[in-house]
Amino acid sequence: MGNADLRDLAAIRDVAFTEIEGSVVAVDAHNWLYRYLTTTVKWTSDEKYTTADGVEVANLIGVVQGLPKFFEHDLIPVMVFDGAVTELKADEVAERREKRERAEERRAAAAERGDAVEAARLEARTQRLTDAIQETTRELLSLLDVPIVEAPAEGEAQCAHMAATGTVDHAGSEDYDTLLFGAPTTLRQLTSKGDPELMDLAATLDDLGFDRRALVDAAMLCGTDFNEGVRGIGPKTAVKEVREHGDLWGVLDARGAQIPNAEAVRELFMNPPATDAEVDTAVNPDVDAAREYVVDEWGVAADEVTRGFERIAESQVQTGLDRWT
Template identity: 35%
Template sequence: MGVAIRDILADCKETLTWGDLPGIAAVDAHNALYQFLSIIRQPDGTPLMNGAGRVTSHLSGILFRTVNFLEKGIKPVFVFDGKPPEFKQETIEQRREVRNRANEAWKAALKEGDMEEAYKQASASTRIDRHIIESSHELLDLLGIPVVQAPSEGEAQAAHMVRSGGVTYAVSQDYDSLLFGSPVLVRNLTVSGRRKARGRTITVNPERFVLSSVLDRLGVTREQLIEIGILVGTDFNPGIRGVGGKTALKVVRSGEFESLIAEKQPDFDPGPIREFFQNPPITDDYALEWRTPDVERVVEMLCGRYDFSEDRVRNALTKVSVKATQKTLDAWF
């Protein structure tokens, strides 16, 4: 879900081309997996699966998007979520209920033959389980892509990695990365290109947000940006009913954040959430090393166990693998 401040950030984004993106990208892994699982589906909403009924949409997304990244000079590192903070439990439960309702609505739409509604509800029913995580880790390792395990929120860890200077930008669909202090956020990197939405084909382009420019344009500090997020609602609190981004911006600029919270939510203490955004659990115990893909083991995994087309997998991997007639992987970096 993230924080709903898109309306006040509309003038802060830079639309990019792939030529603007070479560098090291810290990808919010769970966010990317949700995108792959939501979008890579059959017309009736059914995810891609192997003959045994195991979901493979995420593996397709990881393989082909990672190859695309490497071709464009982007060195991805996937950052996985760790243990969520206690005050996120309510949001987690709410999301589980939403997915369950969407799953029932998907079944109903299929019975009625409404494929557009079925696809919509199926996407909303997306969930990440142990199989998704473990198979994603395995494929990324075979592709030679580094993985970082965050102690808590992946976006917080990615933001820290960018601030530390070893990573060029964070990649996520959610604006929380800015609240966590990422100097640069790139959106749409895992979903860019042409795809269908609401029955029509649209083009999705990457877009970049530079935190210093965002704060300057809005006329706020990072702490005030966090306050805006708290007012509209984050993954850790529901926000104040009826308060959107523009209203929250006015409230914070006028110094009325505390008084509005006291009036509308007298039993709510925003302090722990503010502190979590400013000083989240992070780690420096990671190494960023990219290796040549293990082609045969990738083929064994995807084709032998998950029924991928061997021609498609090998054709994709030839773009980044060591070949006598092609560049080595090192040349891409």
Template identity: 30%
Template sequence: MGVDLSDIVEDCSKEISLNNIKGKKVAIDAYNAIYQFLAAIRQADGTPLMDKQGRSTSHLSGIFYRTINLVENGIIPIYVFDGKPPEEKTQEIQRRIKIKEEAEEKYNQAKEQGEIKSMKKYAQMSSRLTNNIATESKELLINMGIPIVNAPSEGEAEAAYLSQKDYAWASASQDYDSLLFGARRLIRNLTMTGKRKLPNKDQYVDIVPEIIEFDSLLHKLGITREQLIDIGILIGTDYNPEGIKGIGPKTALKIIKKYGDIEKAIGKEIDEKEILFDYKQIRQLFLNPKVIDPKTSLELKEPDEEKIKRILIDCHDFSEERVVNAVGRLQKAIKSSKNLERQTGLDRWF
């Protein structure tokens, strides 16, 4: 779900070309990206890409080909994987599981009735990211020479931390939670750039990357990071999905700007009986999340072609010709990226 700040953030978002990110490291929320691949890379009836044994390969296809596209554009992706979620997220996790179970039931009903469009819709909604999918994704990325980071808890929090500490230039995710975690820059649509079909419509639109500069956002809204977090808490986060009934982003912004924080608004604009969660604890989850300094190099490495072929061709029946050609592209792109990095380093001396 993530926090829905769209009504107050969209005016601060601007399009950015991949060329503008060239030579920069971007910390990608891996689970967020993989869910996109699982949902989008499907056949017309919603069936995911599968190997001969009936195992889903949509995630591997997305990781492999779209990551190569990023590297070819001079971007250095760092995939950040979730660790153990905070206990406060349990309610949201259970809510998501229920939604997926209901979607699976509707998918089966649509399948019985031969309703192709409904089948795809509910199949996408029922996408599940299993431990095996995460493990396979990590293995493929490592052998592609792409850096990964295993977060101790929330992947978005770790990605935001990497941007704060200059390990990465920006954080990439579809969710706005990255902003509450303090990401210096948030890039949306990075791993889904291109033409995409609108839900339930025979219409396609061009999806382009968008960037939100954190300091510019706070300046334009006239608030602090702590106040942005309070706004998120009022409208609902993964730690308190319901938020406060009747309060949306614009109303929450107005309340926090008027009173300064949630404490001062209680008894005035907010009924204390409506607060069914520990907002102080949630605030701390965003301000002081569990993060770590990366223990491994965050540089691109030479891909291991034989291991990539074993994963994709031998284990999952990918086209050998396509994989070999793509690996060649990746090798060339990584070499170009390293040359660009060396040139950038030399430029500092002149």
């Protein structure tokens, strides 16, 4: 969710990896990849991931560093990529582009005055998922036998649909949109340090005394990626007023407020574009081929990915042993 206020409403708890091992997780690939891409750019010299032709593929380092934790905990990631941008999200996309452009201007100024630390920090903010990044990420995931699903529109919506229909056990995202899109459970911080979090839709609705439509109404009052919220309404006020006035329209009427395209935004959350997908979870990574692709074909510095590939290979041996004990 563009507005993280939903965290104040959601039922979220820490969960031990032992509770979720063996699970299949539909991961919001753009959300996950962007996080590792920006981290890699911020903390790694660009010569480590830039080809002789000047193509930047920091994503390859990020993928190799991020995937091992899935495998080490016997989790099967299904990477779900965004499809077409929803028209309602056009303003959000434009705003992100403007922020990247402003960051690029500031990065250039920092580099000119010799402030390498500030330049690196701002460089991370200018990252976008280029065609090269999209293509090489998919190819690397394929070599590592990680299932890929192409969403018709929002990746979070597709993840939620797959979790709701039982195609996977959980959605996986750092955003909160999966809750609004109807994912029964969402795993967050899967590849961060420490244990992940589990966000539970049923528990959230039970705590609030809401159905999902009322939860969507409250979220829209706060603001989402698809609409501006109503001035002066935070999460607690949103819940209070939806209870008092019955639904989104009752609150808007009582306040004399409007949310443009409100019906369309609400319908998008309740019935988002998604597709049924078959997923083969018999994952068998070809680590040697993946390493050759990253290091030999794309010229990524071997020292940046060696340990990641070692962890993936080791995890496959250990997982195999565990399944026979």
